[in-house]
Amino acid sequence: MYRKIVNPISGKKVSLTGKLGKQILRKYLNYLNGGDKQMAIIVGQLRAQSEACASKVAELEKELTQAKDALAVAKKKELEGAAFDEMNEDQFRELSDKTRKIKRTALKFKDKSVAETKAKNKAMIHSWKLAANSSKSIAEAEKARNEAEEKAIELGDMVDQAAALGVFDDEEETEEETEEETEEETEEEA
Numbered sequence: 001m002y003r004k005i006v007n008p009i010s011g012k013k014v015s016l017t018g019k020l021g022k023q024i025l026r027k028y029l030n031y032l033n034g035g036d037k038q039m040a041i042i043v044g045q046l047r048a049q050s051e052a053c054a055s056k057v058a059e060l061e062k063e064l065t066q067a068k069d070a071l072a073v074a075k076k077k078e079l080e081g082a083a084f085d086e087m088n089e090d091q092f093r094e095l096s097d098k099t100r101k102i103k104r105t106a107l108k109f110k111d112k113s114v115a116e117t118k119a120k121n122k123a124m125i126h127s128w129k130l131a132a133n134s135s136k137s138i139a140e141a142e143k144a145r146n147e148a149e150e151k152a153i154e155l156g157d158m159v160d161q162a163a164a165l166g167v168f169d170d171e172e173e174t175e176e177e178t179e180e181e182t183e184e185e186t187e188e189e190a
Contacts, residue, residue, distance in 0.1 A: 004013040005021055014021045 003016055005016055005024060006012070007014045007020070007024060014024065016022070016025065
């Protein structure tokens with residue numbers, strides 16, 4: 001058995017047990033068996049053929065479904081035509097009268113429901129307006145009440161300050177005097 005092989009690139013002898021020798025031997029055997037490039041070419045051709053076949057199958061399926069749809073529509077039209085041909089004129093009139101009556105009742109119901117919804121909408125809008133006005137008046141009343149409370153608090157503070165300063169002591173005496181004067185006036189009138 002050979003222990004050295006000639007490197008085809010450099011032309012030098014290389015040991016078979018080394019990494020480079022094993023790599024050269026592997027590539028040589030692949031070349032004898034068909035080679036890497038030929039396999040890649042064959043695989044690429046097979047993929048291209050399979051893609052072409054798949055697209056052709058998809059086109060044929062699409063054409064088949066279109067043909068089935070067209071056939072179904074044609075059969076439906078044929079059956080409808082045969083059904084109307086078999087009917088006599090009286091049956092056709094009865095059916096057309098029934099459909100007219102159904103359409104009329106549907107239109108009446110539609111008009112009635114439209115009128116009802118318009119009335120409901122008007123009532124709802126009116127109630128919303130009333131609610132908005134009442135909320136405004138409630139807000140105004142709250143504001144006036146808050147202002148009155150603030151004034152009462154201010155007056156209470158002023159009264160407390162005046163009492164602390166002794167302003168009301170003089171007034172108590174004047175109140176007693178005014179009460180005596182009013183009693184004298186009522187006695188004179190009587």
